[in-house]
Structures are given as structure tokens and as C-alpha cells.
Amino acid sequence: MTSRWEPDREPAAAEPTTPEITTTMCSACGSQVSGLNGRYACGVCGWVNNWAEGHTALPPAEADVDAPKP
Numbered sequence: 001m002t003s004r005w006e007p008d009r010e011p012a013a014a015e016p017t018t019p020e021i022t023t024t025m026c027s028a029c030g031s032q033v034s035g036l037n038g039r040y041a042c043g044v045c046g047w048v049n050n051w052a053e054g055h056t057a058l059p060p061a062e063a064d065v066d067a068p069k070p
Contacts, residue, residue: 017056019036019037021034021035021036022034022035022036022037023035024040026040026042026044026045026047028042028045029042029044029047031044038053039053039054
């Protein structure tokens, strides 16, 4: 009986999801705005929807590689 040696493999990491481009009407001026995953900012009047209205969870602060270290 022969066995084939296979190196130890790390479990596959979760695949990052691709951001979805979404479109809606600006709540303040009615312009059509597009955003990523349900988060919008209007370039005409400056309206921004609440971060919690997005379609996906935001990444944790630890995932921000540009954040200043304490």
C-alpha cells in the first residue's frame, strides 16, 4: 500500500466579497446617486446616508492598515 504525502495546508481564507455598485435618489435634492453596498454621498448637495443603512457590515478598525498605531 502506498500513501501520497501532501504538505500541511492552511484552511482557505474567506474570499473577500466584491463591492456592489448601487443607485438611489438623493433624499435631500432628488439627484440620482450611486454608491458601494448601499452607502451614498451626493455630489450635488452633500447629503450622505447613515453608515448603518449599508447592505454589508463594515470591516473592523483593526483591518485598516493606514490607521495610526496607539
